Amino acid sequence: MKRIILVGKPNCGKSLLFNQLTGLRQKVANFPGVTVELKSGQFKEFELVDFPGTYSLHTLSKDEEIAVVKLKEAMQQENTAVVVCVLDATRMERSLVFGLQVQALAKAHDKTVVFVLNMIDEVRRYGFDIDTTQLADELGSPVFALSAKTLIGLSEFQKALPEIARQPEQYRNEQSAIAPENALIVARELSKNHGVNADVVLKKQNRIDSFMLNNVFGGVAFLFIMFFLFQSIFTWATPLMDAVEFAIGELAVWVTGFTGEGMTTDFLSDAIFGGIGSFLVFVPQIMVLTLIIGVLEDSGYLARAALICHKPLSYFGLSGRSFIPYLSGHACAIPAIMAARTIESPRKRLFTMMTIPLMSCSARLPVYALLIAVLIPADATLMGIFNLQGVAFFGLYLFGIVTALLVSFFLHKFTHQHDEKSDMPFILELPTYRLPHWKPLMYRVVNSGLAFIKRAGPVIFWVSVVIWVLGYFPQHGGLENSYLGKIGHFIEPIFEPLGLDWRYGVAILMSFLAREVFVGALGTLFGIEGADENISGLAENIQADGLALGAGIGLLLFYVVALQCVATVAVLRAETGKARIAAGLVVAYGLLAYIIALLAANLIN
Amino acid sequence: MTLWEIPAKNSAQIDALSQALNPAVAARLSEMGFTPGQDVYCLRRSPLQGPLVVQLGDCVYSLERDVANQIHLAHAS
Numbered sequence: 001m002k003r004i005i006l007v008g009k010p011n012c013g014k015s016l017l018f019n020q021l022t023g024l025r026q027k028v029a030n031f032p033g034v035t036v037e038l039k040s041g042q043f044k045e046f047e048l049v050d051f052p053g054t055y056s057l058h059t060l061s062k063d064e065e066i067a068v069v070k071l072k073e074a075m076q077q078e079n080t081a082v083v084v085c086v087l088d089a090t091r092m093e094r095s096l097v098f099g100l101q102v103q104a105l106a107k108a109h110d111k112t113v114v115f116v117l118n119m120i121d122e123v124r125r126y127g128f129d130i131d132t133t134q135l136a137d138e139l140g141s142p143v144f145a146l147s148a149k150t151l152i153g154l155s156e157f158q159k160a161l162p163e164i165a166r167q168p169e170q171y172r173n174e175q176s177a178i179a180p181e182n183a184l185i186v187a188r189e190l191s192k193n194h195g196v197n198a199d200v201v202l203k204k205q206n207r208i209d210s211f212m213l214n215n216v217f218g219g220v221a222f223l224f225i226m227f228f229l230f231q232s233i234f235t236w237a238t239p240l241m242d243a244v245e246f247a248i249g250e251l252a253v254w255v256t257g258f259t260g261e262g263m264t265t266d267f268l269s270d271a272i273f274g275g276i277g278s279f280l281v282f283v284p285q286i287m288v289l290t291l292i293i294g295v296l297e298d299s300g301y302l303a304r305a306a307l308i309c310h311k312p313l314s315y316f317g318l319s320g321r322s323f324i325p326y327l328s329g330h331a332c333a334i335p336a337i338m339a340a341r342t343i344e345s346p347r348k349r350l351f352t353m354m355t356i357p358l359m360s361c362s363a364r365l366p367v368y369a370l371l372i373a374v375l376i377p378a379d380a381t382l383m384g385i386f387n388l389q390g391v392a393f394f395g396l397y398l399f400g401i402v403t404a405l406l407v408s409f410f411l412h413k414f415t416h417q418h419d420e421k422s423d424m425p426f427i428l429e430l431p432t433y434r435l436p437h438w439k440p441l442m443y444r445v446v447n448s449g450l451a452f453i454k455r456a457g458p459v460i461f462w463v464s465v466v467i468w469v470l471g472y473f474p475q476h477g478g479l480e481n482s483y484l485g486k487i488g489h490f491i492e493p494i495f496e497p498l499g500l501d502w503r504y505g506v507a508i509l510m511s512f513l514a515r516e517v518f519v520g521a522l523g524t525l526f527g528i529e530g531a532d533e534n535i536s537g538l539a540e541n542i543q544a545d546g547l548a549l550g551a552g553i554g555l556l557l558f559y560v561v562a563l564q565c566v567a568t569v570a571v572l573r574a575e576t577g578k579a580r581i582a583a584g585l586v587v588a589y590g591l592l593a594y595i596i597a598l599l600a601a602n603l604i605n
Numbered sequence: 606m607t608l609w610e611i612p613a614k615n616s617a618q619i620d621a622l623s624q625a626l627n628p629a630v631a632a633r634l635s636e637m638g639f640t641p642g643q644d645v646y647c648l649r650r651s652p653l654q655g656p657l658v659v660q661l662g663d664c665v666y667s668l669e670r671d672v673a674n675q676i677h678l679a680h681a682s
């Protein structure tokens with residue numbers, strides 16, 4: 001199949017154009033080699049491939065580099081017919097600097113370039129227009145003005161593009177490419193003659209910014225938006241998560257109805273539906289998170305958030321762009337680590353990824369809830385105003401964040417920069433505020449769920465099977481006498497100094513599947529069925545059994561710090577490209593967690 | 606004088622990029638329009654020496670101190 005490739009700078013509206021041309025039937029394109037996410041879809045008889053947006057072909061970050069290498073490869077391929085370069089018509093000069101680079105590259109590979117001047121609706125709204133015939137003449141390539149949002153000019157483009165792609169040679173002129181050193185001057189000339197007045201276009205944006213970046217109002221708006229984001233992950237996602245849990249439960253009942261009593265049924269209901277189910281419940285939460293972050297990004301606010309956070313985070317060796325991954329980490333570390341890709345400096349990106357697991361993800365929530373219920377009476381207050389249980393929750397979140405910042409600070413202070421390219425300065429373009437369009441958002445939301453399942457699913461599956469086998473065999477005497485129970489007894493000396501017996505050891509081992517499994521495992525060991533729904537019953541049993549305050553607090557802090565999630569470790573390994581880092585973190589956070597728990601168990605009584 | 610020293614709501618003209626800049630960063634800055642003779646306008650400065658926001662041609666950029674310090678200005682106006 002002949003291929004059309006789509007390139008453009010970030011925020012030029014490329015995703016929306018791609019969606020308008022291909023509809024919602026798209027897939028992640030399969031290019032051999034490096035894993036850069038290329039979306040592909042069908043447009044008429046062509047394959048349309050969307051390349052990740054890059055600011056320039058002269059790359060700064062690793063991600064840009066991979067994208068540009070891929071682009072160059074695609075240019076060399078026989079079946080690439082046309083390169084569509086999307087430009088932001090409201091920002092002609094900067095767009096053209098990039099456009100001319102793309103044109104030169106295409107010429108070097110005998111490929112035809114077509115320019116799309118997107119956002120023409122905004123240009124017209126400001127009372128300007130662009131003479132595309134004249135501009136096409138000067139550029140020596142076809143030019144189409146259109147709006148991917150209001151659809152002006154889109155149908156003409158949809159008619160013309162296949163014509164061009166069928167006979168691309170006819171749309172290539174013999175003019176030699178503009179030399180790179182002249183591109184800046186040519187772009188300036190062209191935009192002076194054809195572009196729109198920058199002050200008019202930027203007026204609205206600058207006016208909104210005078211609020212959103214204002215020292216007082218901007219700070220309040222920032223806190224408000226982040227609070228809203230935080231709320232959405234926890235409150236709005238909950239019904240969806242419950243629905244998924246319910247559906248999986250029903251499915252389990254239905255399926256095991258066919259298999260009858262026996263090992264198969266136990267395996268299906270515990271390892272498959274139980275294990276995989278405890279991981280699938282996070283999918284809706286991740287999708288809600290992606291939706292809100294997508295809205296913030298497409299509206300242009302995310303760049304402002306990075307700007308606001310940059311200075312405070314830079315004290316800890318982080319970037320303003322580390323903020324969103326940190327925040328996302330409170331839902332789940334896996335999408336958060338992937339979101340760190342946008343961080344410009346490889347060094348800061350690494351520190352961000354390494355410290356994200358310290359954020360209290362939602363899998364830790366049931367563990368916190370259980371142990372807090374054990375340790376603190378529900379009606380206890382702090383200074384008579386604040387509910388002490390609530391304060392404890394907040395304290396645990398804060399403890400994770402502070403630990404992350406400190407770890408990053410020490411990494412920053414005591415590790416060396418390997419080369420110049422490993423730390424890039426903070427340079428940010430502030431895009432225009434725009435109303436997001438639902439189509440690219442939809443795609444992103446669905447894709448985030450699928451990516452999570454694909455990334456974490458296989459690992460979770462195997463961990464789930466292994467833990468089930470260890471907990472199920474040999475088949476007599478329940479969990480206590482299983483292999484897992486034996487391992488628990490065997491490692492009891494490790495947990496004894498923490499004031500914890502073998503049952504906690506087993507529950508901690510089972511948490512490697514997902515931390516919230518801790519609750520169910522303790523439930524089994526303390527003889528409470530369905531402990532997930534009956535936290536207070538289990539809490540009473542544990543209280544009656546006697547858990548020392550220091551040991552309990554130590555266990556809570558252990559859960560904040562220890563890197564127990566196997567799926568997170570797998571993603572860390574993939575995203576950092578180094579198994580050494582992932583393994584090192586498991587050991588380092590494990591030791592740190594152990595020491596903290598040890599101190600707590602012995603100092604608090 | 607460097608871009609870092611420009612007060613809010615002031616314009617200036619860029620003189621040169623410092624030789625000390627990492628070449629890749631210098632190239633990116635030129636593509637962004639930080640070239641000799643170009644006018645810049647400082648939209649705002651952030652508290653605590655945070656990144657500053659400038660308008661240059663048809664774009665608004667935010668730069669942190671380490672970069673802004675490497676961009677020399679001809680004269681403020």
Ligand SMILES: Nc1nc2c(ncn2[C@@H]2O[C@H](COP(=O)(O)OP(=O)(O)O)[C@@H](O)[C@H]2O)c(=O)[nH]1
Pocket residue numbers: 008009010011012013014015016017053118119120121122146147148149150298299434435436437440
């Ligand atoms: N007014 C207007 N907005 C657009 C147009 N195309 C895209 N947008 C909006 O611009 C923002 C950035 O678009 P997006 O497709 O995410 O850009 P990308 O970063 O190039 O993929 C989104 O909020 C879009 O809804 C257009 O032609 N006109």
